Amino acid sequence: MTPTLVRHHPSAASARTGTRARDWAEIQERMLVPLYEAVYERLEVGAATRLLGLGCGAGLALLVAASRGAHVTGVDADPQFAAHARERLDGGAPGGAPGSVVCGGPADAADGAPYNLVTAFAPIGCAAGDADGLSPALAEAVPLVGRGAPVVLTGWGPPERCATSAVLRLAARLTDAPRSSGPGGWRPALRDDLEDVASRSGLKPDGSGRVACPFGYGDMDSAVRGLMSTGLFDAAARATDPAQVEKELVEALHPHLRPDGTVWMSNVFRYLIARKP
DSSP states (O other): OOOOEEOOOOOHHHHHHOOHHHHIIIIIGGGGHHHHHHHHHHTTOSTTOEEEEETOTTSHHHHHHHHTTOEEEEEESOHHHHHHHHHHHHHOOTTOOOEEEEESOGGGGOOSSOBSEEEEEEEESSBTTHHHHHHHHHHHHGGGBOTTOEEEEEEEOOGGGOTHHHHHHHHHHHHTOOTTSSTTSBOOOOTTHHHHHHHHTTOEEEEEEEEEOOEEESSHHHHHHHHHTTSTTHHHHHHSOHHHHHHHHHHHHGGGBOTTSOEEEOOEEEEEEEEOO
8 A cells, every 4th residue: 555645734623632642643643554454464354353453542453454344342541542543433434344442451342252363553662661561461462362363563663774763763862761761762673572572472473574654744744743643752742841842853854854845754664473372
């Protein structure tokens, strides 16, 4: 699928609230659609699929799966993100199956029947502590799937293949947070990040892949708002202030600004398919 170049035209409500959830839903989330589609195609997601989406965000990955006929359930701890996801699923997808979204953790989505696919599409590998943060969710989710069911983990690719990595380093600089510090500071993706998480969760790797997911924005304002919605700059905003972070983001994004005013960064993301033994 050709990546989407997003030109953001905020609605009046969006301009008033300026919420991260809305910016994520309207600007940033669709950048990962090629990743969703590659995983679903490889696993032949369809009518026989009962999918549990961890950290489902605003629900776009769920909607893509539902459009393939899958029965989908998403969980997200943030009530604003969960509300956006629920609204999307309530709107329906062409040919899609019904779905639901739970604000909470995986255990809250247990409905008595096992899931046969779990996805964690929030990529790890660019913020200190993000891999550790995924483990508790997997500990709750793994008991909800049958033996041999795939669990998909995703992460950022090597920094040299991700133009956005140079921009994300800004978060570490503003917080003075090296890799060894607490959650939030940027750190480079490591080769075995996904395998390490799978191993700690008692899962066995069974294949992986890489997918190109360029980040394309219609203008600088959209780029800044989209990147701020990822949460990767939260620690920097707390250490300085949001206005300062946004100002420095503009400077960091300048090398990726095209003559027509669009912003474009090539990236590669990795996914790992692991199975419950």
